[in-house]
Amino acid sequence: KNQVEQSPQSLIILEGKNCTLQCNYTVSPFSNLRWYKQDTGRGPVSLTIMTFSENTKSNRRYTATLDADTKQSSLHITASQLSDSASYICVVSDRGSTLGRLYFGRGTQLTVWP
Amino acid sequence: EADIYQTPRYLVIGTGKKITLECSQTMGHDKMYWYQQDPGMELHLIHYSYGVNSTEKGDLSSESTVSRIRTEHFPLTLESARPSHTSQYLCASSDTRPGSETQYFGPGTRLLVL
Numbered sequence: 001k002n003q004v005e006q007s008p009q010s011l012i013i014l015e016g017k018n019c020t021l022q023c024n025y026t027v028s029p030f031s032n033l034r035w036y037k038q039d040t041g042r043g044p045v046s047l048t049i050m051t052f053s054e055n056t057k058s059n060r061r062y063t064a065t066l067d068a069d070t071k072q073s074s075l076h077i078t079a080s081q082l083s084d085s086a087s088y089i090c091v092v093s094d095r096g097s098t099l100g101r102l103y104f105g106r107g108t109q110l111t112v113w114p
Numbered sequence: 115e116a117d118i119y120q121t122p123r124y125l126v127i128g129t130g131k132k133i134t135l136e137c138s139q140t141m142g143h144d145k146m147y148w149y150q151q152d153p154g155m156e157l158h159l160i161h162y163s164y165g166v167n168s169t170e171k172g173d174l175s176s177e178s179t180v181s182r183i184r185t186e187h188f189p190l191t192l193e194s195a196r197p198s199h200t201s202q203y204l205c206a207s208s209d210t211r212p213g214s215e216t217q218y219f220g221p222g223t224r225l226l227v228l
Contacts, residue, residue, distance in 0.1 A: 032215065041224070043205075043222050102159070104158075105156060107154075
């Protein structure tokens with residue numbers, strides 16, 4: 001069964017600190033992996049998208065890594081800000097269908113305290 | 115900021131009412147999607163469309179219906195709302211060009227059926 005598991009389920013950190021969110025997947029075949037940020041009451045917004053050949057990709061203070069061999073990804077947030085408080089969702093796409101089906105994790109709820 | 119809009123943002127209605135959730139995008143995307151998301155849970159695909167006059171059911175069984183008469187418009191209709199339909203509904207769109215698979219999400223509609 002294709003699955004996407006994220007950890008931790010929730011995380012509280014102080015402003016200015018770094019943190020790392022984890023995503024493990026069993027989706028096969030694999031096309032790409034994306035990290036989305038979803039603010040409360042809003043739709044998800046794409047942070048990064050990584051294909052099989054990419055190991056790391058950065059977007060401002062967000063750095064995503066991908067190990068396609070172990071089927072693991074991480075999202076590292078540097079120097080956290082209050083505005084980083086949100087749910088971070090890992091999404092994996094297969095290439096087994098024309099649609100390129102997406103498998104969603106349940107997200108990690110990050111809270112940044114001042 | 116993605117050019118995809120959903121109305122209403124919040125809706126409280128009684129059981130048995132017919133409702134239509136509106137979704138429109140101005141990016142000219144061919145692919146559009148409807149997801150259902152409960153608090154703390156992953157997104158579930160309920161409907162998708164490849165283009166005008168194309169609609170398909172997603173992974174999650176839903177009593178809703180959709181239509182795609184115009185490229186920019188993808189409304190979702192519940193003929194008779196029930197309390198079990200209470201959830202957040204997210205609309206998304208994406209380009210069909212290879213490498214442009216990122217989905218852009220609307221702000222969502224939070225539905226409460228009493």
